[in-house]
Amino acid sequence: MGQHEVEFEGARGLKLAGILDTPEGAVKTWAVIAHCFTCNKSVPAVSRIAKSLNKLGIGVLRFDFAGLGASAGKFTESTFSADVEDLKAACKWMEGEGRTPKLLIGHSLGGAAVLAAAGDIPSVVAVATIAAPSDPGHVAELLKDRLAPVYEAGVAEIQIAGHTMMVGAPLFDDLTSQNEHHERIRNLNAALLVMHSPQDRVVDIHNAMDIYRTAEMPKSFIAFDGADHLMTKKGVAAWAGEMIAAWASRYVSDL
Numbered sequence: 001m002g003q004h005e006v007e008f009e010g011a012r013g014l015k016l017a018g019i020l021d022t023p024e025g026a027v028k029t030w031a032v033i034a035h036c037f038t039c040n041k042s043v044p045a046v047s048r049i050a051k052s053l054n055k056l057g058i059g060v061l062r063f064d065f066a067g068l069g070a071s072a073g074k075f076t077e078s079t080f081s082a083d084v085e086d087l088k089a090a091c092k093w094m095e096g097e098g099r100t101p102k103l104l105i106g107h108s109l110g111g112a113a114v115l116a117a118a119g120d121i122p123s124v125v126a127v128a129t130i131a132a133p134s135d136p137g138h139v140a141e142l143l144k145d146r147l148a149p150v151y152e153a154g155v156a157e158i159q160i161a162g163h164t165m166m167v168g169a170p171l172f173d174d175l176t177s178q179n180e181h182h183e184r185i186r187n188l189n190a191a192l193l194v195m196h197s198p199q200d201r202v203v204d205i206h207n208a209m210d211i212y213r214t215a216e217m218p219k220s221f222i223a224f225d226g227a228d229h230l231m232t233k234k235g236v237a238a239w240a241g242e243m244i245a246a247w248a249s250r251y252v253s254d255l
Contacts, residue, residue, distance in 0.1 A: 008093040010066055010073075011085035017041070017070035018063030018090070020099075021050040028057035029254040030094060031103035034087055034110030035062065036131075036230070037139055038160050040069030045107060045130075045231040052241025057255070058248075059099065063090055076155045076168035080113065080136050080175050087117045095123060102126065102252045104190075105244060108203060108229065112136045115211070116184050126251045128193040128244045131229050133203050134185075134210035137176040142202070147172060185214045191251040192219040195240060202229035220247060 004020045019041055031053060035046050041062040050060040065083045067075030091101050100123045106114035111132025118127045133139065140147070149156035155168045192215045196208035205223075212221050222243055224236060231237045249255035 006061075006063075008063075008090065010071075011089045012066070012073075012082060014066050014072040014086075016063050016066065016072070016086060016090070018061050019050075021047075021054050021060040021062065023054040023057050023059060025057070027059040027099075029103065029248075029252050030059045030061070030099045030101045031105055031248075032087070032090055032094065032101045033060060033062045034083075034104070034106040034113045035065070035068075036108030036110050038068070038075075038163055038165055039107075039110075040064045042069065043230070045237045048231075048237035049105065049107075049241040049244070052238045053245055056242070056245040058103070058245055061090060061094055061099070061101070076166050077170070078168070079171050080109070080116075080178065082174075084113050084116045087113050088120055091117075091121045091123070102254070103128070103244075103248050106130070106132060107231075108132060109136065109139055112178075112181070115188065116178070116181060118190050119184055119187055124190050126191045126193070126248045127188060128195065128247070129208075129211065130195045130224075130231070130240060131197065131200055131203050132194075132207065132211065134207040134214070135181055136178045138203065138207065140172045140175045143172075182214050185211060186216060188215060191248075193222065193244065193247050194219065195222045195224060195243070197224035197227035197229070199226060200224075200229045218251070222247075 010016045064071035066073030067078045104114040107130045111129030146158045227236045
């Protein structure tokens, strides 16, 4: 297995940094992983899922959204809608490189992003979400007690998931204006796997139930019993990758 650093142009012309994780031997199919809010392509959950997929012959692109990790841009100027467009741009770049993605995977807000983007990516036949909110506005709701300085100054430093970040008001305005999100889930036109922990204290499992109820068949659900939101418990992320690969083999003809 190998890791190769790549760079491609996002929807707004910004250079986005990614890593291609490739399995030994022939690649059976390709997947793209979208990381969680304020995370990056190298967080343990994402890298462990990629490694697990590699063992089963699936190549993976994981990349930093604009303003995070090694990608260009300012996080204070980022929005959920822009991330969705960058996800589409990543898949378009992959296809242009001869690595057509058929599987999308998203963790937390990245899960909401893949649900929003999948309907506009013709090659995608399977989508897996992990600990995803059923409404992107859930993030703004979680942080509502800390947003006053952001709206007063336009940008402000706040604590998010143990990290201190500079964030901008446009991000939260955009998160709360995703009125078509459930319609996108309903019109996904791809098989859906919803994965969530009953013990998730950041994004309640009722979000998974909402996503599952909204989506059309084919759809599946797997519970991560005992896992936390960031999948820090040993073995959980690797197991998630194994489950995704096994499930995707039903819908991705190359597997």
